[in-house]
Amino acid sequence: MNALIISLRSEFYKSKNTLAFWASILLPVFICGAITLGFYSNSDKILRMHYPPEVLWLNFAGSALGVMGMLILPFYVIFMAFSVNNIEHKNDTWKSLFAQPLNKFSIYAAKYLYGLLLIFICLFLFLGLTYLSAHLLHWLIPAQRFDAYNPLEMLSKIYLKLFLSAWSILSLQFVMSLIWGDFLKPMGIGFIGVILGIIAASKGWEYAYLIPYSHPTLALSARKSASVPTLFTQDIYSSLVFAAILFILGYFIVAKKSIK
């Protein structure tokens, strides 16, 4: 456990000045900022629609969720998995990392957990900023009745669901980035996977839940009302099973990894 915490601290220290780390903060800030600005500048138009508070919230939060969940999240996860491993590939530091008196599982698990943590931070910021910026809009334009409905439980569950749906992509991309040091293979496969995943999920293919890249789209596809979603659906179970299998597989790759 101590080795895991040490390795996690080191992962944070190494990447705190990298794009991978800052992307997890800047992405929600920019996207939520842009949506808030859009709602603020188009407030007259929005007010004329006379949305009930639930629908207003759904429109506002849905703007971020739609952009983030369907498209940006999968690519961000692919980039994250690549970055966490590429820091070692690029600097040829696997040899020094595995020559430290730490067990290989901790080194591997810390990298994986760090990837998960950054995705969690990113989605948590999306949730927090969506909530706060809506209330900021209400404060600036009191007629926008964001105060009349509390979507926190619903939004928390959606973002949690989105987070869990990303595990399978992260695990798959993590294994690929562990094996290949170059940018093109994992990114290329990931890109094709995301496109196929979106098509499979949006066309309602019955086995789409078996494609990791479909999971974020599937996690969001049931959102047609402001009701609190079911957290553990078939696609989420599938994502967690994929993640568990690939996490174990990744460890065997690391354990047998010979540093040539």
Add this chain to the structure above:
Amino acid sequence: MSELAIETCGLNYKFGNQKVIDELSLKVEKGSIYGFLGPNGAGKTTTIKVLLNLLQSPRDTVFVFGKDVNTHRIETLRKIGALVEQPAIYGHLTGKQNLYNRCILLGIPRSKALDMLQLVGLKDASDKKAGKYSLGMKQRLGIALALLPDPELLLLDEPTNGLDPNGIIEIRNLMVELTSKHQKTILVSSHLLAEIERIATHVGIINKGKLLFQGTIAELHSFAKPNLTIQVEPVELAAELLAAKGYQIRYGSQQNTLELAYSSKEDSSAINTMLVQSGCLVSSIHMEKTDLEHLFLDITQSN
């Protein structure tokens, strides 16, 4: 208790079908500076990686301080500091941050990092991105990283690569100090014997994965067989006469010189008399010990 810091017992290692280490039996005594010599591609780096358990070896073939590295990986790695090939440093971090990161991994105070920067002469460049360091500076940082945990055993793979003459001398002096004052054991690999013979107490010569010689520097010197060098004219006639007498001769690097194995003073006199009586003009005849550099070449080339 074992007096050996490193012991390998008939170690073999293959990359695919290519055997890169062949029945290697290293014995590195505690407190020694072991010069691990061999031409490029001889298997030095592979051996170091096996010692660090970066490459998997069969059980009970590699021991560090008497412990099998496969079954006591963490315990043995705690005692080792290593510099393997090019220094493994994070280019986007500064020199100081690279050391701080290692301090986190090793659980040691950050103040130690500053001491190391001072020791390897990188204090002024400590806030510069390591990716912008020259090769020599990277090498120094690599050495600082290896020394950071105050290890009992240092594995240094060509540590003077890219260093200027002053840097080479500093690193040499540092290695001697570490063994003499701090009782460290150092295995230092190189393809240059001249670099090693000044500091090493023991030498191992490896080529094509095979250990061709292992012993003290004094033993290596005694291993060097002396030659008899004759400067003579006409050299062709002298060569014919000596060959007819059954001597194994070869032409020397200088003009009109012949070389053959030295056996005794009497034999040298007899050769001289024979050549002079046959009408050859012998301008010099003397015994010459093979220097270590040539001996190294002889040993590795004969393999």
